[in-house]
Amino acid sequence: MxxxxxxxxxxxxxxxxxxxxxxxxxxASLRTGRASASMLEPVQVEAYGQMTPINQVGTVNVPEPRMVTINVWDKGLVNAVEKAIRNSGLGINPQMNGTIIMLPIPELxxxxxxxxxxxxxxxxxxxxxxxxxxxxxxxxxxxxxxxxxxxxxxxxxxxxxxxxxxxxxxxxxxxxxxxxxxxxx
Known part of the structure; x- marks a missing residue:
């Protein structure tokens, strides 16, 4: 050469x-009927005047195969996180429990x-x-x-x-x- x-x-x-x-x-963000913390990666939350990834406003856990939980650190952001999940197009209905948001993953x-x-x-x-x-x-x-x-x-x-x-x-x-x-x- x-x-x-x-x-x-x-x-x-x-x-x-x-x-x-x-x-x-x-x-990884595609939901396949199994719970995965990575499915929330593309979701952004309006926090402190800017768009922030969900994992920077709370702890994301997968306690069961069909459940994802988010423990939001700031009580004032719980509603913003819930709204971001509802508007994300993931097709998941968040359930509130204080500062913990539970995301049951339905069967596809x-x-x-x-x-x-x-x-x-x-x-x-x-x-x-x-x-x-x-x-x-x-x-x-x-x-x-x-x-x-x-x-x-x-x-x-x-x-x-x-x-x-x-x-x-x-x-x-x-x-x-x-x-x-x-x-x-």
Whole structure:
């Protein structure tokens, strides 16, 4: 390969891994009928004049397989936390008990499972697009390189393509696993 051109494959790999990590975070927020503290990660609460993640205003616990509890530290924020959960679109009805908010996780019906499976597929497609955008960026860097022999250019392009294919395969595997988890009764 040419001595004067060096593609930063570590940067491309890191950015593709970032898309995969983001996908896993989004998958964790999907409710599958089992209680999980991570399902509340995207929920933001209006606290002290700014939007704050739920885990920064209270302790989130999973005492039972179908129950999540939030022990709100500031009594003045209990109603704000309840409102944020109701408006989050999680489909959970919070129950108040002093400063503790209980979130019973209902059993998923077949229709809701299919909806969640489609949402998971949308998340996976977004991750694929992100990986392809990183690939496109790498390919443009290769094309812009001056004095790069055609053989070297092909070698770099194939390396970027292999990296892309490997990440797309990981995304597909993660989607398959998540859809199996969602459809499990």
């Amino acid at each position: 040419s001595d004067d051109f060096e593609l930063d494959t570590d940067d491309l790999e890191r950015r593709m891994d970032g898309a995969l990590a983001n996908l896993r975070t989004e998958f 019906n077949e229709e809701r499972r299919r909806e969640l499976s489609k949402v998971a597929a949308q998340y996976a497609e977004s991750a694929r697009v992100a990986v392809r955008n990183v690939r496109q960026d790498g390919m443009q860097q290769i094309k812009k390189a001056d004095k790069l022999a055609e053989d070297d250019q092909k070698l770099w392009e194939s390396e970027v393509q292999e990296m892309t294919d490997a990440h797309i395969k990981k995304i597909d595997a993660a989607l398959e696993a998540k859809q199996a988890e969602i459809m499990q009764v």
